[in-house]
Amino acid sequence: MESKMGGPEAYALINQNISTMKKYFLFVAMLTAIATQAQQTLIPKKTTLDALTKTNQYFMEKWPDTGKEIVLNKTWPSNIWTRGVYYEGLMALYCVDPKKPYYDYAVQWGEKHHWNLRNGIKxxxxxxxxxxxxxxxxxLVDKKPERIANIKASIDTMLKTAKIDDWHWIDAIQMAMPVMARLGKIYKDTAYYHRMYEMYEWTKNGLYNKEEHLWWRDKDFIPPYKEPNGQNCYWSRGNGWVLAALLRTMEQLPQNSPYYKIFLNDFKEMSAALLPLQREDGFWNASLRDPGNYGGKELTGTSLFVYGITWGIRKGYLDKKTYYPVVVKAWNALVKDCVHDNGMLGYVQSTGKQPSDGQPVTFDKIPDFEDYGLGCFLLAGSEIYKLK
Structure with a gap:
């Protein structure tokens, strides 16, 4: 049936419909903009710095003696890796908030251990x-030779041999590769770069899945080992160590080094693989590919991913539009859900090598060591603080 309406009445109706549609699309666009803005609103810099200050103060007050042994099921010296990771975070905090007590605390730690390594230079x-x-x-802050002598001697001893299979678990990449990169830069000696790459490549050839772009923690988790859901077992913190190691190494490595491009490619591949594995609440599960296997909030892996991805955004290596909402969601969640009123951190998985270790991971549970979780948090927050 043809409409009997014509002339001015028809035009009025058409204009009314167009106006209604314009208002509708404007409303939808406004809602989209609000949602996007909400998704991408990072907590204020002051809130970030306050969280870093509070959590670090909690630890410094709990451990006023930087040389005091750590007594658990056994006694540990306080220059083990867990404490080393904390001081990496403290130095990152010092870089964005250069308070003298932070520097003094780190120096006292080195002095208490005579700038030596657990088990010595050999x-x-x-x-x-x-x-x-x-x-x-x-x-690098104060070039006193005793500060660098022992660590240099330890690495130099390794360089005198042809052995490259020491890093048989992926955590080791973060613990030692940035050391070699620093020595190479300071002494302008590419031998350090060559050896660290040889060792990295040896580990990568055995433990990196070049299809899924994630790492098995060690040979115990290489297939046929599977998670309960049939997926490969990729431990969150272990992969976080590698991501952190890559950026901490690239920070020291000349960009024209033949190894820089390789490290950067691995860094980008890992970052892309992590993207779809983030939980709705902003965290990553301890088991990256099996949310049903001890799934839940976990600080250490999430913090290391925030640290790495944020650095990638700042350097222009990762697309900000794609990755910025990821770190915003994660960092906001870390500050909101993990920081106790007294500065203690919750949801820290204890030491181990797989998702099941240290379970359950809860807000109120104190992990076996409190230092490395804080170190990861400080690394992430300090990098977030640098974002423009």
């Missing part, structure tokens, strides 16, 4: 060498 164990990252950073 050790090849990456965990023993992790303290060297902070020793070297403190040397």
């Amino acid at each position: 050790t090849r164990n990456a965990d023993d060498q992790d303290c060297g990252q902070t020793y070297i950073d403190l040397y």
